[in-house]
Amino acid sequence: MPMRHRDFDRRPYGKPARHDPGFAGRRPDKAKSWSGPGRGRDGPVVLYGWHTVKAALANPARRFRRVLATENAARRLAEDGIAITPELVGPDQIATLAGAEAVHQGLYAEADPLPSPALEEVAAASIVLVLDQITDPHNVGAILRSAAAFGVGAVVTTARHSPEATGVLAKAASGALEYVPMVTVPNLARALDELKDFGAFVVGLDSTGEHDLATAPLSAPLALVVGAEGKGLRHLTRTNCDIVARLALPGRIKSLNVSNATALALYVATTKLAAPPPNRPGE
Secondary structure, three states, X not given: OOOXXXXXXXXXXXXXXXXXXXXXXXXXXXXXXXXXOOOOOOOOEEEEOHHHHHHHHOOOOOOEEEEEEOHHHHHHHHHOOOOOOOEEOOHHHHHHHHOOOOXXXXXXXXXXXXXXXXXXXXXXXXXXXXXXXXXXXXXHHHHHHHHHHOXXXXXXXXXXXXXXXXXXXXHHHOOHHXXXXXXXXXXXXXXXXXXXXXXXXXXXXXXXXXXXXXXXXXXXXXXXXXXXOOOEOOHHHHXXXXXXXXXXXXXXXXXXXXXXXXXXXXXXXXXXXHOOOOOOOOO
16 A cells, blocks of 8 residues: 655654553552653754665654655655655765765655653563663664564663764664664663663673573563673673673684674574473473
8 A cells, every 4th residue: 555645844743652561560659761852862863775764754753854865766665655755866966965975775864853762661572672882873773673673672772872863873774763662861770770670681791791691591571781892781781780691602702793792682582582481390
């Protein structure tokens, strides 16, 4: 079915879809969780590339300020049933806006940032990813793409020491910004405490972890905490985890790029959470 026509004005957001916050383990005496700022903090979000812009156009929560397309890209959108009226431009004009190194594939958009939901809205998800000061936008974008592939309920980042959800990050995410809610928090330690209050089992991922993630006693809701390359988990973050686990790699190198490690950890975690519990002796 063709998409309905999209207009690119500056209307306020419609109310985003909310996750059911009701679940076992929530403490009734806790005040409602705070919510952070939107995903883009300093102006409009810049989106470019076929998968990135196409996914954004399919997201009813997005409000666009402008959409530019080459004739070929506009034709492809029409063939895919996406009814929009972009501004037709040459590829050089898009390259000027997106940057000479950007692989824009004939599509460029500027949009309002998506809102950041409250932590309590996503805490009941089977898996939530928590990023501890991962600042490289390529890595964060790749992590978001893996999060979307494995059905992660949300990605939690700090307002400081994290890249904005725009430009390079959005391109690396390949549309995942539209599928995975991002929760921006002012303090990661406090956020981990809140996740525990909501019943989450918090697992830090570190190459020096005392547990093997494949055999660790994981349970949902699960908060998987990932640190930056080189630095790993900060001390306060590590002490706020219920356990710290490692990926048991058989080769000579025992650590991976953070986005690759996160993808592998998500595979291990989702596989373990989906598996039926083992039979008890005598059953």
